[in-house]
Amino acid sequence: MSNRGDIIYDVVIIGAGPTGLFAAFYAGLRGLRAKVIEALPVVGGQLTILYPEKYIYDCPGYPKILAKDLVKNLYEQALTFNPTFVLEERVVNVKPISGGIIQIDTEKNTHFGRTLLIAAGIGAFSPNKLNIPGAERFEGKGLYYFVKEKSQFKNKSVLIVGGGDSAVDWALNLKDYARKVTLIHRRDVFRAHESNVAELFKSNVDVKLFYELKSIHGKERVEGATIFNNKTNEETFLSVDDIIIQIGHKADFSFIKNWGLEINSKGVKVNGRMETNITGIFAAGDIADPIDSVKINLIAVGFAQAAIAINVIKKRLDPLAPLYEHSSEKRL
Numbered sequence: 001m002s003n004r005g006d007i008i009y010d011v012v013i014i015g016a017g018p019t020g021l022f023a024a025f026y027a028g029l030r031g032l033r034a035k036v037i038e039a040l041p042v043v044g045g046q047l048t049i050l051y052p053e054k055y056i057y058d059c060p061g062y063p064k065i066l067a068k069d070l071v072k073n074l075y076e077q078a079l080t081f082n083p084t085f086v087l088e089e090r091v092v093n094v095k096p097i098s099g100g101i102i103q104i105d106t107e108k109n110t111h112f113g114r115t116l117l118i119a120a121g122i123g124a125f126s127p128n129k130l131n132i133p134g135a136e137r138f139e140g141k142g143l144y145y146f147v148k149e150k151s152q153f154k155n156k157s158v159l160i161v162g163g164g165d166s167a168v169d170w171a172l173n174l175k176d177y178a179r180k181v182t183l184i185h186r187r188d189v190f191r192a193h194e195s196n197v198a199e200l201f202k203s204n205v206d207v208k209l210f211y212e213l214k215s216i217h218g219k220e221r222v223e224g225a226t227i228f229n230n231k232t233n234e235e236t237f238l239s240v241d242d243i244i245i246q247i248g249h250k251a252d253f254s255f256i257k258n259w260g261l262e263i264n265s266k267g268v269k270v271n272g273r274m275e276t277n278i279t280g281i282f283a284a285g286d287i288a289d290p291i292d293s294v295k296i297n298l299i300a301v302g303f304a305q306a307a308i309a310i311n312v313i314k315k316r317l318d319p320l321a322p323l324y325e326h327s328s329e330k331r332l
């Protein structure tokens with residue numbers, strides 16, 4: 001499907017966490033054209049960013065499943081009906097315009113929907129950036145906060161900064177692919193899955209504890225880095241081609257305050273039909289605070305709320321359609 005901003009979609013979904021991904025699938029199941037807008041270059045929301053290597057035990061149908069594997073399955077399922085995915089666009093404003101259309105402005109584009117489903121979780125994620133003067137000029141030129149293409153590191157010398165799941169995961173992922181992988185971490189305690197940390201120390205990855213990045217060198221792109229030991233202040237120069245920074249993320253919820261929605265500290269107020277106070281705008285998942293109900297921030301609850309919202313949206317756009325269908329079928 002086209003990513004053109006001027007096409008009016010039946011439903012635009014903000015957020016590609018588990019709620020948004022399931023809503024995208026469900027919209028297709030009900031014959032709706034859906035567009036998903038996600039601030040990050042990756043899908044999966046909190047599962048991808050906060051706990052990709054953690055097992056989830058309370059997802060229906062899976063006795064246990066790694067968060068990253070659940071995301072993979074949800075994404076595959078979401079693609080069943082070819083929704084449009086717009087990544088790396090953060091929604092900054094939404095407003096109803098004439099003809100019952102909702103205008104959705106991102107930092108880069110304007111999108112239009114006949115309805116809008118906000119599945120923005122705990123807010124738009126963005127990576128914590130390095131506090132090193134001049135580091136910005138290397139972004140995309142050897143300095144990365146997200147890895148999109150593993151192939152770009154083939155036979156390269158890569159420095160990974162961080163001690164969480166993502167840093168360890170990327171080190172293990174690249175260890176037999178890149179020419180050399182060095183991982184520096186400012187402490188000796190990792191916030192990553194124990195078995196992965198054990199594998200890391202057994203691997204060919206050069207792990208340097210109590211080291212931090214001091215400066216990046218290069219003319220047009222990264223050519224090297226100076227790291228320092230935060231206990232001894234000893235500095236070391238590393239000749240590296242690429243630097244991957246994985247030092248956490250922050251979630252920003254503040255943007256939503258100016259959209260005219262009724263919100264409180266728990267999220268966007270919705271009724272039992274997942275409708276907000278603005279006609280045509282719905283909310284589901286962690287961001288939704290159902291009035292006269294309980295707020296439960298769990299993946300399964302987000303799935304159910306996504307299904308309710310999409311079925312209500314279908315009925316709103318097509319009053320002759322049934323509210324829901326008992327039996328799911330793949331009609332393309």
Ligand SMILES: Cc1cc2nc3c(=O)[nH]c(=O)nc-3n(C[C@H](O)[C@H](O)[C@H](O)COP(=O)(O)OP(=O)(O)OC[C@H]3O[C@@H](n4cnc5c(N)ncnc54)[C@H](O)[C@@H]3O)c2cc1C
Pocket residue numbers: 014015016017018019020037038039040043044045046047050051055056057058089090091092119120121122123124125255284285286287297298299300302
């Ligand atoms: C450590 C941890 C462990 C957990 N374990 C479990 C568990 O075992 N089982 C369970 O059921 N739940 C668990 N949860 C809770 C579960 O992760 C959440 O309930 C779930 O992620 C909510 O999904 P969501 O799609 O509503 O929101 P999110 O996962 O937060 O996804 C929202 C997405 O919207 C995007 N977004 C937000 N604002 C914008 C914007 N303005 N423009 C564009 N994109 C935007 C964000 O970048 C994000 O990708 C856990 C949570 C944590 C933190």
